Amino acid sequence: MIRIENVSLRYRTTPILHDIDLTIPKGGVTALIGPNGAGKSSLLSLIARLQPLQTGSITIDGLGVDSTPSPELAKVVALLRQDSVIASRLRVRELVGFGRFPHGRGRLTQEDCNIVNQSLRQLDLTDFADRFMETLSGGQRQRALVAMTLAQGTDYILLDEPLNNLDMYYARTLMQALRAIADENGKTVVIVLHDINQASAYADRIVAMKGGRVVGDGTPAAIFTPDVLEGIFGFRMRVETFDGKPLVLHHL
Amino acid sequence: MPDRRLIALGVAAVACMVAFLLTGLRGNIAFVLELRAIKLAALLQVGVSIAISTVIFQTVTGNRILTPSIMGLDALYLFGQMLMVFLLGGIGYVSLDPWLKFGVEILTLMALACTLLLPMLKRRLDMGLMLLAGVILGVLFRSLHSLLARLIDPNEFAVAQSASFANFNAVRSDLLIFATLVTAGAAVLAWRARHILDIVSLGSDAATSLGISWVRTVTGLLLLVSGSVAVSTALVGPVAFFGLLVVALAERIVDTRRHAVLLPAAALIAIVVLVGGQTLFQHALGNSSALSVVIEFIGGILFLLLLILGSRR
Numbered sequence: 001m002i003r004i005e006n007v008s009l010r011y012r013t014t015p016i017l018h019d020i021d022l023t024i025p026k027g028g029v030t031a032l033i034g035p036n037g038a039g040k041s042s043l044l045s046l047i048a049r050l051q052p053l054q055t056g057s058i059t060i061d062g063l064g065v066d067s068t069p070s071p072e073l074a075k076v077v078a079l080l081r082q083d084s085v086i087a088s089r090l091r092v093r094e095l096v097g098f099g100r101f102p103h104g105r106g107r108l109t110q111e112d113c114n115i116v117n118q119s120l121r122q123l124d125l126t127d128f129a130d131r132f133m134e135t136l137s138g139g140q141r142q143r144a145l146v147a148m149t150l151a152q153g154t155d156y157i158l159l160d161e162p163l164n165n166l167d168m169y170y171a172r173t174l175m176q177a178l179r180a181i182a183d184e185n186g187k188t189v190v191i192v193l194h195d196i197n198q199a200s201a202y203a204d205r206i207v208a209m210k211g212g213r214v215v216g217d218g219t220p221a222a223i224f225t226p227d228v229l230e231g232i233f234g235f236r237m238r239v240e241t242f243d244g245k246p247l248v249l250h251h252l
Numbered sequence: 253m254p255d256r257r258l259i260a261l262g263v264a265a266v267a268c269m270v271a272f273l274l275t276g277l278r279g280n281i282a283f284v285l286e287l288r289a290i291k292l293a294a295l296l297q298v299g300v301s302i303a304i305s306t307v308i309f310q311t312v313t314g315n316r317i318l319t320p321s322i323m324g325l326d327a328l329y330l331f332g333q334m335l336m337v338f339l340l341g342g343i344g345y346v347s348l349d350p351w352l353k354f355g356v357e358i359l360t361l362m363a364l365a366c367t368l369l370l371p372m373l374k375r376r377l378d379m380g381l382m383l384l385a386g387v388i389l390g391v392l393f394r395s396l397h398s399l400l401a402r403l404i405d406p407n408e409f410a411v412a413q414s415a416s417f418a419n420f421n422a423v424r425s426d427l428l429i430f431a432t433l434v435t436a437g438a439a440v441l442a443w444r445a446r447h448i449l450d451i452v453s454l455g456s457d458a459a460t461s462l463g464i465s466w467v468r469t470v471t472g473l474l475l476l477v478s479g480s481v482a483v484s485t486a487l488v489g490p491v492a493f494f495g496l497l498v499v500a501l502a503e504r505i506v507d508t509r510r511h512a513v514l515l516p517a518a519a520l521i522a523i524v525v526l527v528g529g530q531t532l533f534q535h536a537l538g539n540s541s542a543l544s545v546v547i548e549f550i551g552g553i554l555f556l557l558l559l560i561l562g563s564r565r
Binding site: 048049071078080081088 | 446450
């Protein structure tokens with residue numbers, strides 16, 4: 001369980017997050033949605049201790065993110081940022097292997113190699129495993145980064161807009177893979193999504209943010225209504241029901 | 253595959269060392285060999301320390317065209333030598349206690365390096381600002397250096413001039429032992445950090461997410477860099493110039509950025525370049541001009557060749 005209490009954040013004088021109180025239960029897929037600049041990425045980076053907490057507290061399974069040693073936390077929570085830089089002259093397999101760093105401090109055992117191969121398979125990267133990262137397309141790189149994050153093998157997986165650069169086929173594949181590891185391996189996935197129909201189809205729970213506050217928290221059916229969506233995104237959109245799930249016609 | 257290339261590099265490095273020790277051996281062989289062995293040790297020390305510090309510096313800054321010399325360390329060293337000649341006179345400069353001079357030089361160079369590198373510890377690294385500061389300080393020291401050069405007596409200028417090129421001919425063996433110990437320590441630390449360096453090259457966010465304590469790790473690595481550059485520079489003079497060349501060559505040859513391979517490859521290439529260059533310099537060119545000229549000329553051509561060959565593949 002991720003418990004966020006009274007968390008605020010400001011850069012110099014600009015407030016980013018206001019008094020966030022949020023509990024994300026263990027297991028399942030939680031989607032963070034909201035307009036640009038809502039504070040979704042900042043919240044994720046605080047959970048993954050990429051920035052120091054200014055106020056409040058965040059605990060993951062009872063471990064305080066500011067008090068637990070970083071190597072310990074790396075076995076519990078993994079984060080993929082949306083703007084990851086990639087070192088050059090790096091093969092896909094090596095990058096995915098870096099995901100095992102928290103477990104062996106860089107020495108790969110047979111078990112680690114199996115996990116790396118499994119992550120490569122999950123993201124359909126086996127054929128690219130020995131290519132250099134800089135020779136891949138944007139979407140293939142994105143998949144390699146996701147594979148690295150999965151290879152870390154943590155109970156909590158935080159993904160910041162992982163569908164960036166992915167075509168429809170791989171966006172769907174990735175969402176299905178995340179759904180599967182949540183259902184079969186009991187992992188907790190927290191994912192920032194802009195495509196709210198993906199959120200509707202694959203997430204158990206939606207957390208909506210706007211202006212640094214949580215403005216909605218509930219099942220897709222509860223959040224994806226014309227009124228609530230207008231409150232979040234500032235325009236009215238049609239919502240239909242398809243296969244029992246809300247389908248938002250936001251482009252019309 | 254990279255292993256075979258490492259072995260080839262190792263063979264080349266040993267060949268260069270043998271050539272350096274044995275070429276044109278005559279007269280009192282024991283005496284000459286001892287002299288050459290001391291010089292060889294200095295070359296090895298400098299080569300290894302520059303290779304390691306450049307690799308680490310590039311990894312930490314996430315930029316492959318930076319070297320520690322961008323921080324103005326060479327310029328500060330030159331200015332320091334000129335200032336000492338100016339204040340103490342040529343005779344006073346030459347009769348300075350070598351340990352005192354060596355120690356003060358190391359401390360000054362490390363102080364400058366740390367002042368410039370400390371901003372890097374902040375999460376949001378302002379690389380542009382740091383580089384600008386380094387380049388401007390470099391220009392400042394160089395200008396002060398040439399101002400002093402105009403003020404002093406021509407005879408004393410010759411003394412300062414001779415200190416402005418890397419010089420392996422007059423290395424004191426007691427200082428060399430100290431410098432070698434420092435470099436050996438740095439090499440061991442760098443080797444033990446090879447996996448951590450791989451992770452650091454992913455940048456602060458990804459590294460933190462993988463459990464690296466960024467500030468602590470990077471502080472340690474930068475201290476290592478500034479320490480080994482300062483010691484080498486204080487020992488033989490400005491040497492950081494060939495770090496860029498060595499690391500770029502190493503990366504082309506072993507075709508990976510993994511530090512378990514890149515660190516030894518860079519160190520071996522530095523040895524080949526430095527020892528081979530010095531051999532050539534002494535025996536083929538009769539000690540005229542400066543070693544840096546030889547290295548940059550041959551190394552530059554080699555690097556361009558590799559680039560062209562690489563783009564054809």
